[in-house]
Amino acid sequence: MTDKKDKMDVNRRNFLKISGAAGAVLGAAGLGVAGYRSGKDPQSYLGWQSAEGADQYFDRKSVEVDEPTYQIVGETSRPDIGKGWSGRRRKFAMQWKKETGFEGLDPDLQQYYTDHPEAFELDRSFIDEIRPTRAADNKIYGHQFRIAEAWSNAMGAIKPPRITEPPEIADFPRIAGSRNRNSGGTLPEPAKMKHPAKTSKLIKKIALELGSSFAGICKVNPDWIYKDLGQNRGFTSTDVPKHWEYAVVIGIPMSWDPMYANPNYGTSGDAYGRVSIVAERLAAFIKNLGYAARPHSPMGGYDLMVPPFAIDAGLGEQGRHGVVILPEVGCNVRPAVITTNLPVIPDKPIDFGVQDFCKTCKICAEVCPSGAIPFGDKVEVRGYRKYQLNQAKCSNFWQSNLGNNGCRLCIAVCPYTRKSNWMHKTARDLSIADPTGLMDKALLTMQKWMYSGPESKEYFMPSMGGSNASYRPPPWWLKAEDFIEP
Amino acid sequence: MIEGILLCVVLTGLKIWFEDRRILMNPWKWGTVVIWFVAFGVYVPFITTSLGENEAGAALKGGILGGVILLVAALGLWFGLLKKRQQPE
Numbered sequence: 402m403t404d405k406k407d408k409m410d411v412n413r414r415n416f417l418k419i420s421g422a423a424g425a426v427l428g429a430a431g432l433g434v435a436g437y438r439s440g441k442d443p444q445s446y447l448g449w450q451s452a453e454g455a456d457q458y459f460d461r462k463s464v465e466v467d468e469p470t471y472q473i474v475g476e477t478s479r480p481d482i483g484k485g486w487s488g489r490r491r492k493f494a495m496q497w498k499k500e501t502g503f504e505g506l507d508p509d510l511q512q513y514y515t516d517h518p519e520a521f522e523l524d525r526s527f528i529d530e531i532r533p534t535r536a537a538d539n540k541i542y543g544h545q546f547r548i549a550e551a552w553s554n555a556m557g558a559i560k561p562p563r564i565t566e567p568p569e570i571a572d573f574p575r576i577a578g579s580r581n582r583n584s585g586g587t588l589p590e591p592a593k594m595k596h597p598a599k600t601s602k603l604i605k606k607i608a609l610e611l612g613s614s615f616a617g618i619c620k621v622n623p624d625w626i627y628k629d630l631g632q633n634r635g636f637t638s639t640d641v642p643k644h645w646e647y648a649v650v651i652g653i654p655m656s657w658d659p660m661y662a663n664p665n666y667g668t669s670g671d672a673y674g675r676v677s678i679v680a681e682r683l684a685a686f687i688k689n690l691g692y693a694a695r696p697h698s699p700m701g702g703y704d705l706m707v708p709p710f711a712i713d714a715g716l717g718e719q720g721r722h723g724v725v726i727l728p729e730v731g732c733n734v735r736p737a738v739i740t741t742n743l744p745v746i747p748d749k750p751i752d753f754g755v756q757d758f759c760k761t762c763k764i765c766a767e768v769c770p771s772g773a774i775p776f777g778d779k780v781e782v783r784g785y786r787k788y789q790l791n792q793a794k795c796s797n798f799w800q801s802n803l804g805n806n807g808c809r810l811c812i813a814v815c816p817y818t819r820k821s822n823w824m825h826k827t828a829r830d831l832s833i834a835d836p837t838g839l840m841d842k843a844l845l846t847m848q849k850w851m852y853s854g855p856e857s858k859e860y861f862m863p864s865m866g867g868s869n870a871s872y873r874p875p876p877w878w879l880k881a882e883d884f885i886e887p
Numbered sequence: 888m889i890e891g892i893l894l895c896v897v898l899t900g901l902k903i904w905f906e907d908r909r910i911l912m913n914p915w916k917w918g919t920v921v922i923w924f925v926a927f928g929v930y931v932p933f934i935t936t937s938l939g940e941n942e943a944g945a946a947l948k949g950g951i952l953g954g955v956i957l958l959v960a961a962l963g964l965w966f967g968l969l970k971k972r973q974q975p976e
Contacts, residue, residue, distance in 0.1 A: 428888075658941075824936050851945035873941065 449610075456614035456654075459728040461715055461751050464833065469750035470718050471709070477784030479628035480706060486792035489513065493524045523793040531801045531865075538862045539803055542869055546665055546804030547881040553668035553805045561681045561701035564634040568642040571635055572695040572740075574688035591691030594744060601745040604649055604687070611682040612675060613651035614734075615727065617714030619747045621645045621740055624783070626705045634702050644693045645740040647747065650707075650714040651679055652727070652736040655809075657820060658876035660733055663813045664770075664860055665804030666875040672735035673699035680737040687741050698737035711736045715748035718755035721788045722765040722774050722811035726755050728829060731818030732811070753833050755817070758841055759788075764849065765811035770860045770867075771798035774811060803862050803869055810860065813872045816848045894924070910968050923960055930957060 439445070443453035450456070482488055489510070496506050503511065503521075514521035564571045574589055594600045601618055608616035623641045630636040654660075655672040677700035687694035697703045708725045711717060716736070717727035724732040728751075766774040773795035779786045799808035812818055819825035831840045854872045861867025877883070901920070905912050930953040937946035 432888075661941075820940050822936055822940065824933060847949075851948045852942065853944070 451612075451614045452606075452609045454609065456729060457609070457616070461728075461748075464728075464751045464753040465715065465749040466752045467749065469712050470752050470756050471712065472786040473784055474781050474786045475784040477624045479624055479626055480783060481628045483629045486796065489520070490524055490527070490793070490796070494528060497525065497528055499529070520793055523797055527797050527800065531797055534864045535801050535803065535862065538864050542863065543803055544885070544887050545869075545881050547885055549659070549666045549668070549804050549875070549879045549881070552659075552879070553670040556668065556671040556674040557700060559674065559678060561677055561696065561698065563702065564695070566635045567637050568635070568644070568693075568695060572642070572644060572693040574691055574693070589691045594690075597744045597746045600743060601748075604683075604743065604745060607686055608649060608651050608679065608683050611686065612679040613653060613683075615650075615652040615716055615729075615736075617650045617711070617716045617748045618745050619648050619650065619710060619713035619715070621648050622709065622713060624785075625709045627703075630704050634704060636704070642740075644742040645695070646742045647740070647745050648710050648714065649683060649687075649739045649741060649745075650710045650716060650736055651676060651683065651739070652711065652716060652734040653679065654730045654733045655735060655812075657733070658873075659879060660809065660818075661813050661873040662871045662875040662879065664799065664802045664808040664810050664871065665869060666871055666879050667807070667809050667813070668805040669699070669735060669807050669809065670805070676735050676737045677701050680739055683739050684741075687739065687743050690743065692741055692743040694739050694741045694743070696737065696739050699735065703738075705738060705740075707736050707738050710738045713747070713750060715751050718752065719787065720755055720765070720815065720817070721759040721763065722769075722815070723788060723790050724812060724815075726815065726817045728753055728817075728833075729821060732815050733818045754841070757838065758816075758832070758845075761841070762816060762845055764814050764816065768810055768814045768854065768857055769795075770808070770810065770857045771795055773798070798861075801862060801865065802860065808860075810872060814852075814854065816845065816852075897924070905968075912968075916968060919964060923957070923964060926960070927957060930954070 443450050443455035443458075446453045446455075492510060493506070496510065498505050503514070506514070514524075605616040605618065621641070626641050626645075628639060630639055653672045653676045655667065655669065659667040659671070661667070677696075677698035680696035680698040680701065684694035684696040695704075697705055697707065708719060708723070711725040711734075712719055717725040717734075720726045720732060722732070725734065725736065726732045727734055763776055766776045771791075771794040773791040775788055775790070780789050782789055795808070800806060802808065817829070819828075828844050832844060835841070855868075855870040858866055859868050859870035862869055898921075902912075930950075933953065934946045934950045937943070937949060
């Protein structure tokens with residue numbers, strides 16, 4: 402008995418000795434790995450973290466697919482921005498007079514409103530009721546948003562010059578004998594790029610170095626180009642320019658704490674301003690290599706719909722609210738596109754479970770004060786199956802609320818739009834890894850219970866029955882009452 | 888590294904505490920104890936991370952729910968462990 406006990410003690414001692422030694426070796430190796438990773442950490446590039454890929458950190462290769470997650474279900478066509486909500490609202494605003502009423506509108510508009518009476522009521526109420534009511538409420542309650550408005554306007558203070566020449570001229574590089582290499586003079590010889598794969602890697606790195614958080618590449622799909630090229634940036638034809646072969650898609654998030662304080666303290670202007678500048682820079686870079694490039698950005702103007710380009714370029718998927726959802730930042734991103742003939746290889750689209758999640762989530766539809774986001778299934782729009790928003794309803798709300806124009810509540814409340822810490826990254830990764838959908842159900846239940854906000858009606862201005870509520874309180878630096886006398 | 892050292896100290900102390908109370912342990916029981924500690928190790932940073940990102944509501948609600956679950960699990964583990972005491976020699 403004693404011998405057996407002694408033998409067991411000896412074995413236990415050996416086990417502990419070996420374990421201790423193995424632990425010391427593993428610990429030393431771990432310290433070594435941690436040191437190396439610390440040296441390479443993108444976060445250590447203070448002020449330039451995004452240029453080192455700190456923002457676009459998600460491993461997209463693991464969720465790449467051959468086809469994007471939208472479906473083609475019929476004959477596809479290009480969108481006509483003149484006939485869309487914004488073109489129609491602009492024409493209505495120019496023609497509507499209470500004295501002449503419906504009969505004072507042009508025949509096209511009369512026919513449209515006869516076929517879509519709800520649209521007439523939305524457009525009329527915006528001009529006759531919402532706009533004057535907002536002006537009156539702003540005089541009483543607008544003070545608290547003074548700093549938020551100043552900040553938003555400041556972020557949009559630098560606007561790219563408007564393009565006024567046709568793409569066949571404006572998109573191509575010109576070199577003068579002067580300091581400005583992008584105007585006048587003769588065409589430079591395009592640089593002989595070694596390989597499209599290397600060029601793709603380069604152009605995405607340059608996009609990050611120029612200030613973007615995200616970058617992806619896709620081929621230009623003509624179905625995303627406006628049929629009427631409605632913003633009229635110098636076009637003389639509605640044909641898609643032949644040199645628009647590829648699209649480099651970039652994106653920048655809005656500032657997080659103001660974004661959570663939507664619909665009134667937040668703004669689109671911060672990310673709009675920054676991404677528009679990066680789009681101009683990237684187009685200039687490509688032209689300096691001797692290739693054609695045209696920026697399409699919020700501040701510079703668009704000739705195309707940006708979100709489907711972001712999907713094709715593998716940056717994300719489209720959610721129920723119509724906004725592209727990225728794995729890193731959810732839908733907190735404002736994208737821009739640079740069309741070019743620079744020879745590159747497109748990225749593959751991705752599928753990380755957004756389509757299935759959006760089927761059951763519907764938080765954006767529940768919170769939306771205007772009821773613009775559908776609760777039902779996708780429908781066919783120009784041959785594509787997608788969720789169809791009521792843009793006139795959306796606009797009536799976001800143009801009515803006080804503070805910064807816009808709403809962005811759907812972005813703020815989306816479960817994917819969470820800050821990039823261990824908690825939300827783990828939730829996202831568990832959601833992607835679980836094929837059963839049980840994790841999504843559990844996470845959705847927790848999201849609705851733990852991250853709830855005000856009732857939808859509270860977001861309206863007081864004269865429309867609300868209380869100017871915001872999803873979350875504003876950050877300290879946006880509280881005008883702390884800095885400015887009323 | 889400090890967290891790892893502290894975890895080793897805790898588990899060593901727990902081992903001695905179980906031996907003092909003549910609680911018979913086996914790898915399965917140790918596994919459930921470790922799982923409970925891992926869950927506790929997620930629970931505390933969940934509350935503080937939520938507070939750090941200004942989501943006090945999530946911290947409170949998650950804290951209460953997680954706290955109840957951990958408490959019930961701890962009680963279940965304790966009474967389950969107590970049932971298998973080591974026999975005196």
